[in-house]
Structures are given as structure tokens and as C-alpha cells.
Amino acid sequence: DMDVFTYDPGFTSTASCESTITFIDGDKGELLYRGYPIDQLAEKSHFLEVCYLLLFGELPNAAQLEDFENRVTRHTMLHEQMVYFFRGFRRDAHPMAVMCGVVGAMSAFYHDSTDITDPWQREVAQIRLIAKMPTIAAWAYKYSIGQPFIYPRNDLDYASNFLHMCFATPCEEYVVDPILARAMDRIMTLHADHEQNASTSTVRLAGSSHANPFACIAAGVASLWGPAHGGANQACLEMLREIGSPDRVDEYVKKAEDKNDSFRLMGFGHRVYKNYDPRAKVMQETAKEVLDLLGVKDNPILQTAQALEKRALEDEYFISKKLYPNVDFYSGIILEAMGFPTAMFTPIFALSRTVGWISQWKEMIEDPVQKIGRPRQLYTGAPMRDYIDIEKR
Ligand code: SDX
Numbered sequence: 018d019m020d021v022f023t024y025d026p027g028f029t030s031t032a033s034c035e036s037t038i039t040f041i042d043g044d045k046g047e048l049l050y051r052g053y054p055i056d057q058l059a060e061k062s063h064f065l066e067v068c069y070l071l072l073f074g075e076l077p078n079a080a081q082l083e084d085f086e087n088r089v090t091r092h093t094m095l096h097e098q099m100v101y102f103f104r105g106f107r108r109d110a111h112p113m114a115v116m117c118g119v120v121g122a123m124s125a126f127y128h129d130s131t132d133i134t135d136p137w138q139r140e141v142a143q144i145r146l147i148a149k150m151p152t153i154a155a156w157a158y159k160y161s162i163g164q165p166f167i168y169p170r171n172d173l174d175y176a177s178n179f180l181h182m183c184f185a186t187p188c189e190e191y192v193v194d195p196i197l198a199r200a201m202d203r204i205m206t207l208h209a210d211h212e213q214n215a216s217t218s219t220v221r222l223a224g225s226s227h228a229n230p231f232a233c234i235a236a237g238v239a240s241l242w243g244p245a246h247g248g249a250n251q252a253c254l255e256m257l258r259e260i261g262s263p264d265r266v267d268e269y270v271k272k273a274e275d276k277n278d279s280f281r282l283m284g285f286g287h288r289v290y291k292n293y294d295p296r297a298k299v300m301q302e303t304a305k306e307v308l309d310l311l312g313v314k315d316n317p318i319l320q321t322a323q324a325l326e327k328r329a330l331e332d333e334y335f336i337s338k339k340l341y342p343n344v345d346f347y348s349g350i351i352l353e354a355m356g357f358p359t360a361m362f363t364p365i366f367a368l369s370r371t372v373g374w375i376s377q378w379k380e381m382i383e384d385p386v387q388k389i390g391r392p393r394q395l396y397t398g399a400p401m402r403d404y405i406d407i408e409k410r
Pocket of ligand 1: 244245273286287338340343
């Protein structure tokens with residue numbers, strides 16, 4: 018409700034809303050979900066418990082958690098007709114394009130949970146979105162590699178179910194390694210919410226017009242896709258692969274410093290963090306655990322990443338600009354080691370961020386004084402002038 022509009026190209030100083038969900042201190046590198054530090058949640062909690070915390074504001078007791086997990090588990094299947102949406106895409110379609118399309122199509126299949134004025138329907142929509150995003154992401158992956166869809170199983174936990182849907186085939190069971198399941202669950206927790214980032218602000222703005230929740234989340238998926246935002250994990254791994262080895266790191270750091278060169282080090286820098294992204298620290302530890310488990314010792318990508326991080330953290334330019342590794346710097350290394358193609362990195366970010374998007378949407382929709390979002394502008398165009406007939410132009 019800013020009645021005095023202060024123009025800021027980064028829109029960082031104008032608060033767009035009040036929220037009780039996530040707190041970031043960019044200078045200290047702190048991130049809290051409902052007051053709990055992200056590193057404690059990553060270590061001691063698990064993704065569905067974090068979902069409950071983000072949605073309802075408090076950690077659940079055992080009975081509440083069991084009920085919530087059962088409700089999510091029983092909504093992981095997609096309406097069978099939705100298979101035809103996947104088949105309408107070319108096999109080489111980017112999975113984020115598929116997710117945009119299929120999530121938006123949920124508005125048509127789950128219209129019994131699109132009335133945002135009905136609290137029961139809102140709650141069902143929230144559960145359906147959290148439950149079905151892993152299935153949508155996994156099926157987008159299966160479709161892209163020409164393998165049959167694998168259905169969710171009710172005997173697997175959330176992260177294991179996702180890995181199973183991605184890597185099992187009808188011919189061969191995929192036994193989920195508990196360390197990989199834990200790593201995937203941790204990646205989901207680290208990406209769950211992040212205050213008013215571009216995609217969350219997109220969801221809030223779309224939701225403020227009372228569009229149905231599925232359409233709002235589809236808008237969030239579209240915004241996250243960009244390489245400056247959620248697409249950075251894919252762009253970061255492609256950059257590390259292009260650098261290729263530690264001895265070429267210097268060349269790329271110099272490119273990133275060159276103001277005449279639009280190249281930016283993917284996975285570095287952040288609009289809010291002017292210190293180490295706390296998620297990157299947890300991600301780095303997880304990367305080492307996964308690579309050790311998989312016996313990937315001298316992974317050139319990880320060696321290049323570690324050399325790049327060391328070089329950048331000593332670099333005058335990066336220090337002066339307060340550029341540190343962000344959440345996307347290590348996530349791609351873990352996902353690649355697990356066997357995911359880079360095109361699947363952002364869909365995994367999207368399925369993880371869905372609970373953040375829907376929690377922020379819920380907070381906005383339940384605000385009794387909520388109004389439609391209507392950002393203003395500073396007009397810098399032509400002053401008023403009369404029309405000129407074409408003969409005189
Ligand atoms: C995410 O908002 C969120 O919370 C996002 C996110 C979330 O969880 O939702 O945290 C997820 O999107 C993380 C960021 C992923 N993006 C990347 O890793 C792409 C590479 N990073 C940059 O594109 C950039 O750092 C941004 C987009 C993240 C931030 O851009 P800004 O706001 O322009 O960065 P800034 O204001 O902090 O930049 C300060 C200076 C600028 O130079 P000057 O204009 O002051 O001369 O540092 C420069 C920038 O040009 N700079 C970089 C750089 N990032 C910023 N220079 C080289 N390499 C980089 N990566």
C-alpha cells in the first residue's frame with residue numbers, strides 16, 4: 018500500500034507486502050522459515066514437515082504430521098486424462114514448458130478446488146499442488162526420454178517417490194538409496210520458499226486478481242524458468258562444463274569482471290544476499306556426501322566449481338560487489354551426479370518452490386483487506402502532443 022512511489026530499478030527498497038512466512042537478512046546471510054533457521058531445518062526436519070510449517074505457521078505434532086503426509090500421499094496421482102497433455106508436446110520440449118502447460122491445465126481438471134472463496138476448496142488445491150508437482154516433473158522427464166510414465170507409490174516418502182518415478186522403469190525396479198533420498202529431500206527444503214523473489218511475486222500478483230490457484234502457480238513456473246532466477250542452476254552447470262577445468266577458471270572470472278562483457282558467473286550473486294547464501298553452504302556439504310556415495314572422486318565439474326568458488330571469493334571485484342555463491346551454485350552438481358539432465362534442474366526447483374508459492378498465495382488470499390495488486394510507474398515518455406496526419410509525417 019505504498020502511496021508514495023519511490024522509483025528503484027531493483028525494486029529492492031519498496032516493500033511489496035507484509036508477510037510472516039520467510040525472513041532473509043542479506044547482510045548476515047540468514048534465512049528463517051517461520052523463525053526457524055534454514056540450516057537447522059535442513060539437518061533436523063524433512064520436506065513435508067517443512068511444507069506444514071510454511072503453510073500453517075507452526076511445526077506439526079506427530080498426529081498432525083501423519084495426517085498431512087497421508088493427505089499429500091493420497092493426491093500424488095494425476096487425472097488420467099492429463100496424460101494427453103504430455104503427449105501433445107514434442108519429445109524435445111523443455112520440461113519447464115511442459116510444467117507450465119500441465120500445471121495450467123490443472124485448472125480444467127480440478128475445477129472442484131478453484132473457488133478461492135471456499136476455504137475447503139483452497140485447502141484441497143494446496144494439497145493437490147504439493148502432491149502432484151513431483152509426478153508432473155517426473156512425467157515431463159520420462160516423456161523427454163521416451164520412457165513410459167511410472168506411477169507414484171504410497172509406500173514411499175515424498176523425495177523417494179519422486180526419484181522412483183524418474184528412474185524406475187516397468188522392466189527394472191529402482192531401489193532408492195537413503196542417502197540420495199535424503200539429499201533430494203534436503204534440496205527440496207532449501208528451495209521451499211525465499212520471501213518475495215520474482216516467481217513468488219508473480220504468484221502473489223496473479224493471485225491478487227482472484228485467478229484460480231493452479232493458474233497462479235503456472236505463472237510462478239513461467240517466471241522461475243528464467244536463467245537469472247531458477248534457470249540459473251541449469252545455466253551454472255552448463256557454465257562449469259564450458260570452463261571444463263580449474264586452470265581455465267581465471268579466464269572466466271576476468272570475463273565476468275569485464276563491464277563490456279555481458280557474461281555473468283552463473284550461481285553467483287544475489288539481489289538480497291550480500292553474504293554467503295546460507296543454502297549454498299548446506300548444498301555444498303550435500304554435494305560432497307552424494308559424490309562420495311557415488312564414488313565420484315575426481316569429478317572435473319566439482320573440482321572446477323571448488324576452484325571457481327575459491328578464486329571468486331579472493332577476487333577484488335567479487336569482494337567489492339559482495340558476490341557470493343548462491344543456492345544454484347552447487348545444486349546442479351548434486352542433480353547431475355544423481356543422473357538428472359540439466360533440463361530437469363529447474364523443474365526440481367519448481368516442484369520444491371511450489372509450497373512457498375502456495376503458502377504466500379494463501380497468506381495473501383486470507384488477508385481480509387487484500388486488494389488487487391496494481392504497481393505504478395514513473396512515466397518518462399513523450400509529453401502530451403496532437404495527432405499528425407500521415408501526409409505530414
Ligand atoms: C535465485 O530473489 C531470490 O530470492 C532468487 C532465489 C530464490 O530462492 O528465489 O534466491 C533464486 O534466483 C538465485 C540467483 C540465481 N541467478 C544466478 O545465479 C544468475 C547469475 N547472477 C546474476 O544474474 C545476479 O547476481 C542476480 C540476477 C542474481 C542479481 O542481479 P543484480 O540484482 O543485478 O545483482 P546485484 O545488484 O547484486 O549486482 C551487483 C553488481 C552489479 O554490477 P554493477 O551494476 O553494480 O556494476 O554485481 C554485478 C552486477 O552487474 N553482478 C555480477 C554477477 N551478479 C551481479 N557480475 C558478474 N557475475 C555475476 N554473477
